[in-house]
Amino acid sequence: MSLKRTPLHAQHVALGGRMVEFAGYEMPVQYTGVLEEHEAVRKAAGLFDVSHMSNLWVTGPEAAATLSRALVADVGAIPVGGTKYTAVLRDDGTILDDLYVFHLPRGYHVIPNAGQNEVVASRIRSQGSAPVDDVTAKTAILALQGPKAAAILEEAMGRSFADVKRFTLTQAPALGEDAFISRTGYTGEDGFELVFPGERAPEVWTQLLKVGAPHGLQPIGLGARDTLRLEKGFCLAGNEFAGGRTPLEAGLGWLIHWDHEFAGKGVLLQQKADGAKQKLVALKVTGKGIPRHGMPVAKAGKEVGLVTSGTMSPMTKEGIALAYVDAALAVAGTELDILVREKPVPARVVKLPFA
Numbered sequence: 001m002s003l004k005r006t007p008l009h010a011q012h013v014a015l016g017g018r019m020v021e022f023a024g025y026e027m028p029v030q031y032t033g034v035l036e037e038h039e040a041v042r043k044a045a046g047l048f049d050v051s052h053m054s055n056l057w058v059t060g061p062e063a064a065a066t067l068s069r070a071l072v073a074d075v076g077a078i079p080v081g082g083t084k085y086t087a088v089l090r091d092d093g094t095i096l097d098d099l100y101v102f103h104l105p106r107g108y109h110v111i112p113n114a115g116q117n118e119v120v121a122s123r124i125r126s127q128g129s130a131p132v133d134d135v136t137a138k139t140a141i142l143a144l145q146g147p148k149a150a151a152i153l154e155e156a157m158g159r160s161f162a163d164v165k166r167f168t169l170t171q172a173p174a175l176g177e178d179a180f181i182s183r184t185g186y187t188g189e190d191g192f193e194l195v196f197p198g199e200r201a202p203e204v205w206t207q208l209l210k211v212g213a214p215h216g217l218q219p220i221g222l223g224a225r226d227t228l229r230l231e232k233g234f235c236l237a238g239n240e241f242a243g244g245r246t247p248l249e250a251g252l253g254w255l256i257h258w259d260h261e262f263a264g265k266g267v268l269l270q271q272k273a274d275g276a277k278q279k280l281v282a283l284k285v286t287g288k289g290i291p292r293h294g295m296p297v298a299k300a301g302k303e304v305g306l307v308t309s310g311t312m313s314p315m316t317k318e319g320i321a322l323a324y325v326d327a328a329l330a331v332a333g334t335e336l337d338i339l340v341r342e343k344p345v346p347a348r349v350v351k352l353p354f355a
Contacts, residue, residue, distance in 0.1 A: 006051035007140050007201035015219055022222055023114035025052040030221040037224035038314040041187055044216030045146030047208055054117035055139040058130050059107030066128025067108060074257040078103045083167045083182050086255055087247055088123055093267030094244040096123060097237055102169055113237045140201035145191030152212040153192055176200055188232035230309050233282055233352035239293060239308045246271060251280045279330035282352045285319030289345035296339045297323050304329055315355040
């Protein structure tokens with residue numbers, strides 16, 4: 001089976017990007033190196049091609065009602081120009097995917113994770129009569145992230161973005177029909193995501209890199225994207241939601257608007273009353289070792305959980321991880337062990353972010 005490519009594949013290759021498979025796409029994992037790219041985003045700015053993400057338009061008079069039944073958020077409460085990070089559940093209350101909803105004048109642009117367009121579109125359609133249009137194949141998404149992102153974007157676009165506050169958006173007709181720019185991201189830094197027609201991607205990518213070069217802007221691959229999100233404790237769908245996890249287990253209970261009806265609500269209400277058996281926690285390694293996905297977590301020699309994401313933090317130079325552990329142990333300060341190559345390495349439950 002051949003891999004899909006974003007509209008910027010040729011640009012990645014020309015820049016020396018090391019290409020790998022991710023969610024059915026051929027994507028750059030790094031250009032100059034994960035550590036250098038990570039540091040560029042934290043100290044200056046980075047440009048990410050995230051055109052592998054899914055793109056759906058939900059429109060019509062029933063759009064808000066349909067989405068509200070499919071998502072844990074009351075979509076009707078999102079104003080035009082507003083955005084919302086939320087989740088779509090299965091009937092058993094487990095997370096099918098996490099996603100962003102962007103409210104524009106003509107409807108709601110929904111961005112699920114890569115490769116999830118069909119399954120999420122089907123789930124939304126099952127909850128109401130609103131039309132769901134899958135525009136993944138013809139949409140590009142660029143993420144411009146870092147403390148210098150605003151200055152770079154303003155110079156490139158010839159306008160101020162001071163009026164675009166965190167988790168809001170502005171339409172961007174200069175980038176094409178239905179194009180918009182939101183002040184959102186996946187790095188924990190200030191930044192923007194540009195959503196626009198795919199045929200414009202090479203032009204916009206090249207312009208941003210040219211304008212951003214004097215500011216220290218670098219292209220960033222999937223490797224640094226992962227370490228950046230993990231330092232802030234952001235979930236990765238294929239890791240933290242694998243195996244069927246609910247928002248209450250994944251530490252995403254704050255996403256739930258309990259005062260509206262949505263698929264899976266009854267199961268979550270029961271779990272809320274009973275208490276989740278396991279919860280997602282942040283672990284900082286206090287011994288020597290680098291935690292990785294799939295490593296067991298133990299307490300006094302007994303296995304009590306599993307690492308879902310782990311790495312060496314580029315900023316703190318410490319091993320960090322997200323892991324599910326028994327709920328009684330999900331308290332900051334709890335001492336645990338991560339079994340690194342079957343050897344126990346001390347770690348402590350801490351509050352996020354790591355850096």
